[in-house]
Amino acid sequence: MNRAQIRHLLDTIGNMFPDAHCELNHSNPFELTIAVLLSAQCTDETVNKVTADLFRKYKTPEDYIAVPLEELEQDIRRIGLFRNKAKNIQKLCWILIHEYGGEIPREHEKLVQLPGVGRKTANVVVSNAFDVPAIAVDTHVERVSKRLGLANWKDSVLEVENKLMKKVPREEWTLTHHRLIFFGRYHCKAQNPQCEVCPLLDLCREGKKRMKTR
DNA sequence: AACTCGGGGCA
DNA sequence: TGCCCAGAGTT
Known part of the structure:
Protein backbone atom coordinates (compact mmCIF):
# COMPACT_ATOMS: atom_id res chain seq x y z
CA MET A 1 0.00 0.00 0.00
CA HIS A 21 -11.83 8.75 21.09
CA CYS A 22 -10.99 6.82 24.26
CA GLU A 23 -14.29 5.37 25.49
CA LEU A 24 -13.08 4.49 28.98
CA ASN A 25 -14.48 7.00 31.48
CA HIS A 26 -11.77 8.71 33.55
CA SER A 27 -10.86 12.11 34.92
CA ASN A 28 -7.09 11.82 35.46
CA PRO A 29 -4.06 9.67 34.52
CA PHE A 30 -4.46 7.47 37.59
CA GLU A 31 -8.08 6.61 36.82
CA LEU A 32 -7.23 6.04 33.18
CA THR A 33 -4.49 3.58 34.13
CA ILE A 34 -6.85 1.66 36.41
CA ALA A 35 -9.56 1.63 33.74
CA VAL A 36 -7.26 0.36 30.99
CA LEU A 37 -5.83 -2.29 33.30
CA LEU A 38 -9.36 -3.46 34.07
CA SER A 39 -10.34 -3.48 30.40
CA ALA A 40 -8.14 -6.45 29.47
CA GLN A 41 -10.29 -9.08 27.77
CA CYS A 42 -13.58 -7.37 28.44
CA THR A 43 -15.56 -4.59 26.80
CA ASP A 44 -15.19 -0.96 27.79
CA GLU A 45 -18.91 -0.70 28.56
CA THR A 46 -18.46 -3.30 31.29
CA VAL A 47 -15.48 -1.39 32.65
CA ASN A 48 -17.40 1.89 32.70
CA LYS A 49 -20.26 0.31 34.62
CA VAL A 50 -17.82 -0.89 37.29
CA THR A 51 -15.64 2.23 37.47
CA ALA A 52 -18.70 4.45 37.89
CA ASP A 53 -18.95 3.15 41.47
CA LEU A 54 -15.27 2.25 41.85
CA PHE A 55 -13.95 5.77 41.25
CA ARG A 56 -16.49 7.18 43.69
CA LYS A 57 -15.15 4.92 46.43
CA TYR A 58 -11.43 4.94 45.57
CA LYS A 59 -9.87 8.33 44.80
CA THR A 60 -6.17 7.80 45.54
CA PRO A 61 -3.61 4.96 45.52
CA GLU A 62 -3.85 5.00 49.32
CA ASP A 63 -7.56 4.21 49.10
CA TYR A 64 -6.93 1.03 47.10
CA ILE A 65 -4.42 -0.44 49.55
CA ALA A 66 -6.40 0.64 52.61
CA VAL A 67 -8.93 -2.15 52.04
CA PRO A 68 -8.40 -5.94 52.19
CA LEU A 69 -7.71 -7.59 48.84
CA GLU A 70 -11.01 -9.46 49.12
CA GLU A 71 -12.93 -6.21 49.33
CA LEU A 72 -11.33 -4.81 46.17
CA GLU A 73 -12.00 -8.13 44.43
CA GLN A 74 -15.68 -7.80 45.31
CA ASP A 75 -15.78 -4.23 44.03
CA ILE A 76 -14.56 -5.29 40.57
CA ARG A 77 -16.17 -8.73 40.65
CA ARG A 78 -18.25 -8.14 37.51
CA ILE A 79 -15.10 -7.82 35.41
CA GLY A 80 -13.35 -10.89 34.08
CA LEU A 81 -9.95 -11.88 35.50
CA PHE A 82 -10.86 -9.83 38.58
CA ARG A 83 -8.62 -11.67 41.03
CA ASN A 84 -5.46 -10.97 39.00
CA LYS A 85 -6.53 -7.42 38.39
CA ALA A 86 -7.33 -6.65 42.03
CA LYS A 87 -3.96 -8.00 43.10
CA ASN A 88 -2.15 -6.00 40.41
CA ILE A 89 -3.98 -2.81 41.33
CA GLN A 90 -2.90 -3.03 44.95
CA LYS A 91 0.72 -3.77 43.98
CA LEU A 92 0.64 -0.93 41.47
CA CYS A 93 -0.71 1.52 44.04
CA TRP A 94 1.93 0.49 46.55
CA ILE A 95 4.65 1.20 43.98
CA LEU A 96 3.10 4.54 43.04
CA ILE A 97 3.15 5.62 46.68
CA HIS A 98 6.65 4.38 47.50
CA GLU A 99 8.47 5.13 44.25
CA TYR A 100 6.58 7.81 42.38
CA GLY A 101 5.09 10.09 45.03
CA GLY A 102 1.62 8.72 44.41
CA GLU A 103 1.56 9.80 40.76
CA ILE A 104 1.42 7.82 37.54
CA PRO A 105 4.86 8.15 35.89
CA ARG A 106 4.91 9.77 32.45
CA GLU A 107 7.69 7.59 31.07
CA HIS A 108 6.72 4.59 28.99
CA GLU A 109 9.64 2.53 30.37
CA LYS A 110 8.42 3.05 33.91
CA LEU A 111 4.78 2.38 33.05
CA VAL A 112 5.42 -1.03 31.52
CA GLN A 113 7.22 -2.11 34.68
CA LEU A 114 4.09 -1.59 36.76
CA PRO A 115 2.18 -4.80 37.54
CA GLY A 116 -0.75 -5.38 35.19
CA VAL A 117 0.52 -2.73 32.80
CA GLY A 118 1.85 -4.05 29.51
CA ARG A 119 2.85 -2.39 26.28
CA LYS A 120 -0.72 -1.81 25.14
CA THR A 121 -1.87 -0.23 28.40
CA ALA A 122 1.24 1.96 28.62
CA ASN A 123 0.64 3.22 25.09
CA VAL A 124 -2.96 4.13 25.90
CA VAL A 125 -1.89 5.97 29.05
CA VAL A 126 0.90 8.04 27.52
CA SER A 127 -1.17 8.94 24.46
CA ASN A 128 -4.44 9.78 26.20
CA ALA A 129 -3.15 11.19 29.50
CA PHE A 130 0.21 12.73 28.59
CA ASP A 131 -0.28 13.62 24.93
CA VAL A 132 2.60 11.46 23.71
CA PRO A 133 1.97 10.02 20.22
CA ALA A 134 1.47 6.24 20.40
C1' DA B 1 4.48 -19.72 21.19
C1' DA B 2 1.11 -21.58 24.14
C1' DC B 3 -1.41 -21.41 28.31
C1' DT B 4 -4.10 -19.29 32.01
C1' DC B 5 -7.04 -16.16 34.14
C1' DG B 6 -12.89 -15.21 34.09
C1' DG B 7 -17.47 -12.85 34.34
C1' DG B 8 -20.53 -10.66 31.09
C1' DG B 9 -22.68 -10.00 26.52
C1' DC B 10 -24.57 -11.75 22.61
C1' DA B 11 -26.16 -15.19 19.04
C1' DT C 1 -24.55 -23.42 25.37
C1' DG C 2 -20.58 -21.56 22.91
C1' DC C 3 -17.70 -18.03 21.70
C1' DC C 4 -15.49 -13.62 22.17
C1' DC C 5 -14.11 -9.41 24.62
C1' DA C 6 -9.60 -1.74 24.05
C1' DG C 7 -4.16 -8.14 27.72
C1' DA C 8 -0.58 -9.45 30.82
C1' DG C 9 2.29 -12.80 33.23
C1' DT C 10 4.27 -17.24 33.37
C1' DT C 11 6.25 -21.40 31.50
Whole structure:
Protein backbone atom coordinates (compact mmCIF):
# COMPACT_ATOMS: atom_id res chain seq x y z
CA MET A 1 0.00 0.00 0.00
CA ASN A 2 1.52 3.32 -1.05
CA ARG A 3 1.47 6.63 0.76
CA ALA A 4 -1.58 7.99 -1.05
CA GLN A 5 -3.56 4.85 -0.30
CA ILE A 6 -2.65 5.03 3.37
CA ARG A 7 -3.79 8.67 3.40
CA HIS A 8 -7.06 7.72 1.76
CA LEU A 9 -7.56 4.87 4.21
CA LEU A 10 -7.05 7.08 7.27
CA ASP A 11 -9.24 9.87 5.89
CA THR A 12 -12.02 7.46 5.00
CA ILE A 13 -12.10 5.91 8.47
CA GLY A 14 -11.90 9.41 9.91
CA ASN A 15 -15.06 10.32 8.00
CA MET A 16 -16.78 7.17 9.22
CA PHE A 17 -15.88 7.92 12.85
CA PRO A 18 -15.17 11.66 13.19
CA ASP A 19 -15.44 11.49 16.98
CA ALA A 20 -13.22 8.46 17.58
CA HIS A 21 -11.83 8.75 21.09
CA CYS A 22 -10.99 6.82 24.26
CA GLU A 23 -14.29 5.37 25.49
CA LEU A 24 -13.08 4.49 28.98
CA ASN A 25 -14.48 7.00 31.48
CA HIS A 26 -11.77 8.71 33.55
CA SER A 27 -10.86 12.11 34.92
CA ASN A 28 -7.09 11.82 35.46
CA PRO A 29 -4.06 9.67 34.52
CA PHE A 30 -4.46 7.47 37.59
CA GLU A 31 -8.08 6.61 36.82
CA LEU A 32 -7.23 6.04 33.18
CA THR A 33 -4.49 3.58 34.13
CA ILE A 34 -6.85 1.66 36.41
CA ALA A 35 -9.56 1.63 33.74
CA VAL A 36 -7.26 0.36 30.99
CA LEU A 37 -5.83 -2.29 33.30
CA LEU A 38 -9.36 -3.46 34.07
CA SER A 39 -10.34 -3.48 30.40
CA ALA A 40 -8.14 -6.45 29.47
CA GLN A 41 -10.29 -9.08 27.77
CA CYS A 42 -13.58 -7.37 28.44
CA THR A 43 -15.56 -4.59 26.80
CA ASP A 44 -15.19 -0.96 27.79
CA GLU A 45 -18.91 -0.70 28.56
CA THR A 46 -18.46 -3.30 31.29
CA VAL A 47 -15.48 -1.39 32.65
CA ASN A 48 -17.40 1.89 32.70
CA LYS A 49 -20.26 0.31 34.62
CA VAL A 50 -17.82 -0.89 37.29
CA THR A 51 -15.64 2.23 37.47
CA ALA A 52 -18.70 4.45 37.89
CA ASP A 53 -18.95 3.15 41.47
CA LEU A 54 -15.27 2.25 41.85
CA PHE A 55 -13.95 5.77 41.25
CA ARG A 56 -16.49 7.18 43.69
CA LYS A 57 -15.15 4.92 46.43
CA TYR A 58 -11.43 4.94 45.57
CA LYS A 59 -9.87 8.33 44.80
CA THR A 60 -6.17 7.80 45.54
CA PRO A 61 -3.61 4.96 45.52
CA GLU A 62 -3.85 5.00 49.32
CA ASP A 63 -7.56 4.21 49.10
CA TYR A 64 -6.93 1.03 47.10
CA ILE A 65 -4.42 -0.44 49.55
CA ALA A 66 -6.40 0.64 52.61
CA VAL A 67 -8.93 -2.15 52.04
CA PRO A 68 -8.40 -5.94 52.19
CA LEU A 69 -7.71 -7.59 48.84
CA GLU A 70 -11.01 -9.46 49.12
CA GLU A 71 -12.93 -6.21 49.33
CA LEU A 72 -11.33 -4.81 46.17
CA GLU A 73 -12.00 -8.13 44.43
CA GLN A 74 -15.68 -7.80 45.31
CA ASP A 75 -15.78 -4.23 44.03
CA ILE A 76 -14.56 -5.29 40.57
CA ARG A 77 -16.17 -8.73 40.65
CA ARG A 78 -18.25 -8.14 37.51
CA ILE A 79 -15.10 -7.82 35.41
CA GLY A 80 -13.35 -10.89 34.08
CA LEU A 81 -9.95 -11.88 35.50
CA PHE A 82 -10.86 -9.83 38.58
CA ARG A 83 -8.62 -11.67 41.03
CA ASN A 84 -5.46 -10.97 39.00
CA LYS A 85 -6.53 -7.42 38.39
CA ALA A 86 -7.33 -6.65 42.03
CA LYS A 87 -3.96 -8.00 43.10
CA ASN A 88 -2.15 -6.00 40.41
CA ILE A 89 -3.98 -2.81 41.33
CA GLN A 90 -2.90 -3.03 44.95
CA LYS A 91 0.72 -3.77 43.98
CA LEU A 92 0.64 -0.93 41.47
CA CYS A 93 -0.71 1.52 44.04
CA TRP A 94 1.93 0.49 46.55
CA ILE A 95 4.65 1.20 43.98
CA LEU A 96 3.10 4.54 43.04
CA ILE A 97 3.15 5.62 46.68
CA HIS A 98 6.65 4.38 47.50
CA GLU A 99 8.47 5.13 44.25
CA TYR A 100 6.58 7.81 42.38
CA GLY A 101 5.09 10.09 45.03
CA GLY A 102 1.62 8.72 44.41
CA GLU A 103 1.56 9.80 40.76
CA ILE A 104 1.42 7.82 37.54
CA PRO A 105 4.86 8.15 35.89
CA ARG A 106 4.91 9.77 32.45
CA GLU A 107 7.69 7.59 31.07
CA HIS A 108 6.72 4.59 28.99
CA GLU A 109 9.64 2.53 30.37
CA LYS A 110 8.42 3.05 33.91
CA LEU A 111 4.78 2.38 33.05
CA VAL A 112 5.42 -1.03 31.52
CA GLN A 113 7.22 -2.11 34.68
CA LEU A 114 4.09 -1.59 36.76
CA PRO A 115 2.18 -4.80 37.54
CA GLY A 116 -0.75 -5.38 35.19
CA VAL A 117 0.52 -2.73 32.80
CA GLY A 118 1.85 -4.05 29.51
CA ARG A 119 2.85 -2.39 26.28
CA LYS A 120 -0.72 -1.81 25.14
CA THR A 121 -1.87 -0.23 28.40
CA ALA A 122 1.24 1.96 28.62
CA ASN A 123 0.64 3.22 25.09
CA VAL A 124 -2.96 4.13 25.90
CA VAL A 125 -1.89 5.97 29.05
CA VAL A 126 0.90 8.04 27.52
CA SER A 127 -1.17 8.94 24.46
CA ASN A 128 -4.44 9.78 26.20
CA ALA A 129 -3.15 11.19 29.50
CA PHE A 130 0.21 12.73 28.59
CA ASP A 131 -0.28 13.62 24.93
CA VAL A 132 2.60 11.46 23.71
CA PRO A 133 1.97 10.02 20.22
CA ALA A 134 1.47 6.24 20.40
CA ILE A 135 -0.36 3.43 18.66
CA ALA A 136 -1.72 0.88 21.14
CA VAL A 137 -2.22 -2.41 19.32
CA ASP A 138 -5.12 -4.34 20.80
CA THR A 139 -7.20 -7.09 19.22
CA HIS A 140 -9.15 -4.61 17.08
CA VAL A 141 -6.13 -2.76 15.75
CA GLU A 142 -4.32 -6.02 15.11
CA ARG A 143 -7.23 -7.64 13.27
CA VAL A 144 -8.06 -4.57 11.19
CA SER A 145 -4.44 -3.90 10.26
CA LYS A 146 -3.96 -7.46 9.10
CA ARG A 147 -7.21 -7.57 7.14
CA LEU A 148 -6.53 -4.31 5.37
CA GLY A 149 -2.98 -5.37 4.55
CA LEU A 150 -1.15 -2.85 6.73
CA ALA A 151 0.53 -5.86 8.34
CA ASN A 152 0.94 -9.56 7.65
CA TRP A 153 -1.07 -12.32 9.28
CA LYS A 154 2.00 -13.85 10.90
CA ASP A 155 3.19 -10.55 12.38
CA SER A 156 3.44 -10.26 16.15
CA VAL A 157 1.70 -7.43 17.99
CA LEU A 158 4.98 -5.54 18.21
CA GLU A 159 5.61 -5.97 14.50
CA VAL A 160 2.14 -4.62 13.74
CA GLU A 161 2.85 -1.58 15.91
CA ASN A 162 6.17 -0.93 14.20
CA LYS A 163 4.65 -1.18 10.72
CA LEU A 164 1.82 1.19 11.62
CA MET A 165 4.25 3.73 13.10
CA LYS A 166 6.33 3.56 9.94
CA LYS A 167 3.33 4.10 7.66
CA VAL A 168 1.64 6.88 9.66
CA PRO A 169 3.07 10.34 10.49
CA ARG A 170 4.07 10.54 14.15
CA GLU A 171 1.66 13.35 14.96
CA GLU A 172 -1.23 11.15 13.77
CA TRP A 173 -0.36 7.99 15.73
CA THR A 174 -2.83 8.55 18.55
CA LEU A 175 -5.68 9.59 16.28
CA THR A 176 -4.97 6.63 14.01
CA HIS A 177 -5.10 4.33 17.01
CA HIS A 178 -8.56 5.60 17.96
CA ARG A 179 -9.81 5.47 14.40
CA LEU A 180 -8.65 1.88 13.84
CA ILE A 181 -10.28 0.81 17.08
CA PHE A 182 -13.62 2.38 16.21
CA PHE A 183 -13.39 0.88 12.75
CA GLY A 184 -12.76 -2.56 14.23
CA ARG A 185 -15.30 -2.27 17.01
CA TYR A 186 -18.23 -0.89 15.06
CA HIS A 187 -17.64 -1.86 11.43
CA CYS A 188 -14.85 -4.34 10.66
CA LYS A 189 -16.00 -6.66 13.44
CA ALA A 190 -14.32 -9.94 14.27
CA GLN A 191 -17.28 -12.17 13.42
CA ASN A 192 -19.22 -9.99 11.01
CA PRO A 193 -17.12 -7.54 9.01
CA GLN A 194 -19.52 -5.47 6.92
CA CYS A 195 -17.58 -5.76 3.67
CA GLU A 196 -20.73 -5.26 1.55
CA VAL A 197 -21.05 -1.67 2.69
CA CYS A 198 -17.38 -0.94 3.37
CA PRO A 199 -15.90 2.15 1.68
CA LEU A 200 -12.44 0.58 1.97
CA LEU A 201 -13.26 -2.57 0.00
CA ASP A 202 -11.20 -1.41 -3.01
CA LEU A 203 -7.94 -1.45 -1.09
CA CYS A 204 -8.74 -4.16 1.48
CA ARG A 205 -6.86 -7.41 1.00
CA GLU A 206 -9.18 -9.55 3.11
CA GLY A 207 -12.37 -7.79 1.99
CA LYS A 208 -11.81 -8.53 -1.68
CA LYS A 209 -11.08 -12.16 -0.88
CA ARG A 210 -14.24 -12.45 1.21
CA MET A 211 -16.48 -10.85 -1.42
CA LYS A 212 -15.09 -13.16 -4.11
CA THR A 213 -15.89 -16.35 -2.20
CA ARG A 214 -19.56 -15.56 -1.85
C1' DA B 1 4.48 -19.72 21.19
C1' DA B 2 1.11 -21.58 24.14
C1' DC B 3 -1.41 -21.41 28.31
C1' DT B 4 -4.10 -19.29 32.01
C1' DC B 5 -7.04 -16.16 34.14
C1' DG B 6 -12.89 -15.21 34.09
C1' DG B 7 -17.47 -12.85 34.34
C1' DG B 8 -20.53 -10.66 31.09
C1' DG B 9 -22.68 -10.00 26.52
C1' DC B 10 -24.57 -11.75 22.61
C1' DA B 11 -26.16 -15.19 19.04
C1' DT C 1 -24.55 -23.42 25.37
C1' DG C 2 -20.58 -21.56 22.91
C1' DC C 3 -17.70 -18.03 21.70
C1' DC C 4 -15.49 -13.62 22.17
C1' DC C 5 -14.11 -9.41 24.62
C1' DA C 6 -9.60 -1.74 24.05
C1' DG C 7 -4.16 -8.14 27.72
C1' DA C 8 -0.58 -9.45 30.82
C1' DG C 9 2.29 -12.80 33.23
C1' DT C 10 4.27 -17.24 33.37
C1' DT C 11 6.25 -21.40 31.50
